[in-house]
Amino acid sequence: MELVMKKKRVAIIGAGPSGIAQLRAFESAEKQGHEIPELVCFEKQDNWGGQWNYSWRTGTDSYGEPVHSSMYRNLWSNGPKEVLEFAEYSFDEHFGKPISSYPPREVLWDYIAGRAKKSNIEKYIKFAHVVRWVNYDEETQLFTVTVENLRTGETSSETYDNVIVGAGHFSFPNVPDFKGVETFPGQIMHAHEFRGAEMVAGKDILLIGASYSAEDIGTQAYKMGARSVTFSYRSNPMGYEWPEEMTELPLVERFDGSDVHFVNGEKRTVDIVVFCTGYLHHYPFMPSELSLSSPNNLYPDTLYRGVVSEANNQLFWLGSQDQWLTFNMFDAQAWYVRDIILGRIALPSVVEQRKHMDQWLSRFEGVKSENDQIDFQCDYVEDLIEQTDYPSFDLKEVATILKGWVKSKEEDILNYRDYTYTSVMTGTTSVEHHTPWMIELDDSLERYLSEPEEDEAREVYRGKQVRDKA
Structure with missing residues (x-):
């Protein structure tokens, strides 16, 4: 058998x-x-x-x-x-x-x-x-x-x-505790709950963390018109050349309502807090x-x-x-x-x-x-x-x-997404997106794959990028 x-x-x-x-x-x-x-x-x-x-x-x-x-x-x-x-x-x-x-x-x-x-x-x-x-x-x-x-x-x-x-x-978010955080009257969330940067327009946002989530949400917030972006780091700052509206400070010491006190003695008043403190x-x-x-x-x-x-x-x-x-x-x-x-x-x-x-x-x-x-x-x-x-x-x-990507962020943290690279699979060199990332407000697949006519805003922004790098 x-x-x-x-x-x-x-x-x-x-x-x-x-x-x-x-x-x-x-x-x-x-x-x-x-x-x-x-x-x-x-x-x-x-x-x-x-x-x-x-x-x-x-x-x-x-x-x-x-x-x-x-x-x-x-x-x-x-x-x-x-x-x-x-x-x-x-x-x-x-x-x-x-x-x-x-x-x-x-x-x-x-x-x-x-x-x-x-x-x-x-x-x-x-x-x-x-x-x-x-x-x-x-x-x-x-x-x-x-x-x-x-x-x-x-x-x-x-x-x-x-x-x-x-x-x-x-x-599964890692969410630390801070003295007085329960007195904060604004919006508190972990990066896991963050769903869009439009809500920060005209507001002051605090990002607790110094890694990719903080970096990315912070630049999105700036792009979408935040009044100020503050990063709080535990060990080391990210150290990029941020615009004047973006600041890195050491660890939060305590909250007192909307006022946030940092271990170096500085204070900021903020509207929104996002914990960019990783996952478990x-x-x-x-x-x-x-x-x-x-x-x-x-x-x-x-x-x-x-x-x-x-x-x-x-x-x-x-x-x-x-x-x-x-x-x-x-x-x-x-x-x-x-x-x-x-x-x-x-x-x-x-x-x-x-x-x-x-x-x-x-x-x-x-x-x-x-x-x-x-x-x-x-x-x-x-x-x-x-x-x-x-x-x-x-x-x-x-x-x-x-390694080139890491260097590009050091060179231009706000515009590194406009850099291009070559595929190791096909040898195809990527094209520059039709709109610089900092002024592209439509992230849909349809918009991304489209070929819109050139407009003055894109020409002006690209000219500014060239002048800034000169």
């Missing part, structure tokens, strides 16, 4: 860029003639895209679930698209023409969705399904995944050989013995090659690192995880895994500058790609682009 092997079952949590990458990786193997497992991807939103799936809601969504996305309406990419381009689905292929290096949110969502549609992976995704609990049985060596259908309220549990967590880690790794669907517990950094401990759980080698995490690279790093991770599940990559012993992690952690401890961080992550991604058949690309050039 012929023995029939049971087909593996794999649960993927999240249909954002990471989850989509994982589905795409398996589809790629299937097209090569490999048998793939039974795949089920659970996405609690009504559509794919993860963070890039913008919602006007804050707090809770239409199902009463915590809102996942931290995206705001008029966000534009704050890094060159050339460093996140998919190796097997280029911007040229999607848009059919060169576009600028810094697209707005809707354009990047369209790019993500375009690859997903081309890949025919929607059949694996259960939208409006939230994972409530994941449990592992040592005896059966299977995970039990309990899921709620948010549209019907029905809860069900099924078993899986592997679980892949692609739910991201930029959804938080996975309420995981028991503590399986969950990832880590600061937001470039190499979370307990993850072999950044993806394989040390606690359970049948459990994988995608995109759990702090990120200089994004979409193509998720791809590299997904291809690697796929090949482990398909048996194309054999994992070393637990001891060897720990040794490998310690080597990378030792290197990570020696990282000092932003350029060091860039090289570290590019080397990490290159190491992953070398293990699989994911299309290789020039990560040294990607690192050069990222």
